[in-house]
Amino acid sequence: MIKTIPMAPGVTLRCFSDSRFKQGCLSIQYLRPMCNEEAAQNALLPSILLSGCASAPDMREISLRLADLYGASVVPLVRRVGNIQTTGLYCSFIEEQYAMAGDRILAPLADFLCELLLRPVLQDGAFRADYVESEKANQISSVEAQLNDKRAYTQQQLLLKMCGDDSFSIPATGTVEEIAKITPQSACNHYHRVLEESPIEIFYLGTQSAQTVASLLQPLTEHRSDRLSALPAHTAFSGEGFAEYTQHLPVTQGKLCMGFSTPITIRDPAYPAMYVLSVLYGGGMTNKLFTQIREKQSLCYDIGALYVDSKGILLVSAGADFEKCALIRQKVLRQLTACCDGDFTASELDCAKQSILSALRSVEDTPAGMERFYCYQRLLGTNRTPEALFRMIEAVDAAQVAEAAKTVSLHCVYELKGEAQ
């Protein structure tokens, strides 16, 4: 059972006391608006903070401290959830009962996390210039390396083109141009704003009590401003029209990404039907796209759909011979029409529902799974439990799925082709 403790205005701790695991997890997320002005800064901040703090002034010292704590892991946590971006740290660690007798883990780790967040290495009132430049270069590399994964790259390019003014077009990493603009001073100014004004979501799963964790993390509630930053309301994607784009790169296989929109988001009463539709259409191994286009027609190896429920966007991605992409596009649309017409079997519907229900039953099987589910629901304001969503999915019928399919319309197509095409 989750226990919620308001630690201070805007600072909420959610605790799951659970002794089934050998490890615990702790996430600390500062909530910011997802916008062009901040995306790069928010994405860069945790990496700067993990470059050094007062008692561990460089990355190696930090790694040594974590190694002492049985290889505890602390990594940057930057997420996009609807119109919100989060910036912070995610930590996983072994439970004390698995350490040598007398070794403490959570208390020294919580102290260290507070120090990493609150006592960075500063120089003349700004972050250290070499740390900032190093992390900027790293982040730019990471943005540019998106090109290496052609499927993800094609999806990213499609969203950039399709979403236009919507916050969903902004890369959660920030753009290379915005990252390059960051200075040690601007990063430090932003850090203070984040620290003082942002709502904070803290999630803990482990064997300790909520009161213990709240007490260990109390320093995070200090030095807070009276005025909390306002967060934007979540909105559905509302683009109109249709556009298609082709990019040529030296690749062996073509990539196709089709961007659809639907007014149904996670906040809509029809959400469970839309969720089921997305899986029936393109999730798992028995969906329509996989069975009809890959298994029956051998047109591609890799095809599937992804429903971005915070925005009401459905993406279909495939990798195929360049000359087959046009045919695959037709087949993808034909399968959507089949869904609209209710042309799917009871077995297909059941497979889709069972796949979702199984995933929901197992949310609480891993610390990371629980952290992701509950934080996502919380940040979108839906606050559903896996059990509640389970009941909603169970109640979905074929007619509702067909109705959900009718709301889906194609907005954008992005194709990656070879240089000779």
Place this chain on the structure above:
Amino acid sequence: MKKLYYPRVCETVYEDTLSSGLRIVVVPKAGHEKKYAYLAANFGSIDRAFLRGGKAETVPMGIAHFLEHKLFDMPDYDVSEAFSLRGASPNAFTSYDITAYHFSCTEHFDECLKILLEFVGTGYFTEASVQKELGIIGQEIDMADDEPDSRCFEMLMENMYASHPVRERILGTHASIAQITPEMLRTCHSAFYRPDNMLLCVVGDVDPDEVRRIAAEAFPERSDECAEAPRKWQEDMTCRTAYSEQTMSVAKTMFQLGFKCEPLLPGMEGLRQEAVGGLAAEALFGETSPLYLRLYRQGLIDYSFGGGFENLSALAFLSIGGDTENPEAVRDAILQAARQIAADGIGQDALSRLKRASVGRHIRAMDNFASVCAQVCMYGLSGYDYFRTAEPFDGIRSEDIQEFIGRVITPERMSTAIIRPSKEEES
């Protein structure tokens, strides 16, 4: 089922070998909804030449992976649908030395386990379905051609090994898979998917005896097949070639460095060799090493940098890779740092810290049930016990790390594979 307790990783495990020869490992996890089952055959992409009934057989490159795809075909039902209707997600993978079939589910576990054991044990191959699969796997090969990380690793293996088939692609090539026939698939299936050449691992809230009963029903008797893949190749500790490079559509130059190591010995001594290799990698270029910080601050490495000690049948190596503008400078710095450790050793404190972190990571890994299943299969089919992999750390001395680095991290044992960005055109 024999109950075993492994104190180093605090894990209780049930094990048995059926009269058919099938080995079973069950890790009960009370209070968890999802259950995982892996059935793995000791047959991978490196097993292209073998003896079957005294007769030498050679099969095309990529056949183990092709067989993995085709085993999902059954004459009278759709395997994927059978799992999906029960809310289960099936999948499979082929590595250099094993092929594993697996599912996870929250309900109908017994039925799903029966389906897994049945379809892996059946082997139904037709000319039409083999022809159809050529198109799908051909697309998979094209997709892999555009994946620079795996391409760079394949290049490294081609560089390092002269005769070991790890130098060949797991997927094969368009030309090699075109030679595959239903008869060849039947041969490989009969030869290697024998119960005594497979291992079943289940992790979740299950009854070990019930798992055993279902498995015994599916594989009641020993196969009369007699096949053996000798897995013996002549390799010395020098690389076939020290360097190769190619261009691809990548953002930044990417490299992989490999250092040849002696193959692991059987039993605990092999696990000890592996632990020494892993600690040596951490000491040399892990995040706690002085080298890592220096290279990072010089902008020579980024978040993508990493590596470790790897081994499979009849080979072992230490690899290091990532994105960099200057792979030569990174390579030189690694060799320099290795010379320093070989001369000066590492301190006792540093070693204790590395061991503590490694043990912590092993303990945390036990919470990842899918990974536990896969590791049990990989180690188990190679003759090792995965749950004992953390045990050798206690006995390792700083001299062991010093000796390993001095012996292995040398130019004579090294090869480099590099992928450089090609010129891209956007329209």
